[in-house]
Amino acid sequence: MTKTVEMLFDFVSPNAYLAWYPLQDILARTGAALTITPAFLGGIMKLTGNQPPMVANAGIKGKNEYMMLEMQRFIAKHGLAQFAMNPHFPMMTITIQRMLQQAVDEGRGAAFIDHVLPHVWERGVDISNHDAILAVLDGSEFDGAALLAGAAAADVKARLTTNTETAVARGVFGLPTFFVGDEIYFGKDRLDGVEEALTAR
Numbered sequence: 001m002t003k004t005v006e007m008l009f010d011f012v013s014p015n016a017y018l019a020w021y022p023l024q025d026i027l028a029r030t031g032a033a034l035t036i037t038p039a040f041l042g043g044i045m046k047l048t049g050n051q052p053p054m055v056a057n058a059g060i061k062g063k064n065e066y067m068m069l070e071m072q073r074f075i076a077k078h079g080l081a082q083f084a085m086n087p088h089f090p091m092m093t094i095t096i097q098r099m100l101q102q103a104v105d106e107g108r109g110a111a112f113i114d115h116v117l118p119h120v121w122e123r124g125v126d127i128s129n130h131d132a133i134l135a136v137l138d139g140s141e142f143d144g145a146a147l148l149a150g151a152a153a154a155d156v157k158a159r160l161t162t163n164t165e166t167a168v169a170r171g172v173f174g175l176p177t178f179f180v181g182d183e184i185y186f187g188k189d190r191l192d193g194v195e196e197a198l199t200a201r
Contacts, residue, residue, distance in 0.1 A: 093128065
């Protein structure tokens with residue numbers, strides 16, 4: 001049976017970008033397959049009462065500074081020097097997440113992420129802006145206008161909502177989150193655990 005890791009993903013998370021590329025190396029080393037589950041991080045945060053770390057840690061002296069130090073160490077370790085915080089962060093990603101859902105339904109979720117991620121977390125594109133999204137997809141293998149129109153469809157909206165609610169029911173409180181079988185791993189710093197779990201299967 002093929003080993004599989006599931007990644008719950010939202011473009012708004014800088015850590016989703018930082019985890020995406022090391023994850024590809026893990027897939028290559030372990031021969032595992034990847035399942036992508038789009039979810040809406042804003043909805044997850046609301047349903048769980050969670051807060052972004054920068055907000056939650058604001059009153060703790062030194063904690064946000066240390067978090068940024070660990071991020072820089074991770075970036076250096078994995079050769080992700082092209083990463084840059086998006087000046088529009090946090091962006092409203094509900095539309096592009098619905099577009100990702102359609103790409104996943106077509107079996108092209110990974111290709112969609114590969115194409116869009118650098119625009120968001122290297123080039124600072126505001127993906128809450130529909131015109132900007134269309135510009136990102138122009139000339140790609142994706143029909144941006146068709147995906148944008150599809151994002152308004154009731155069934156696409158419902159799938160993303162269901163993904164988000166189901167994620168919370170499974171114990172998800174933030175993104176990126178990974179599952180290997182029933183085992184949950186939260187964040188880019190747990191990729192070692194993901195690889196260990198895949199290797200043991």
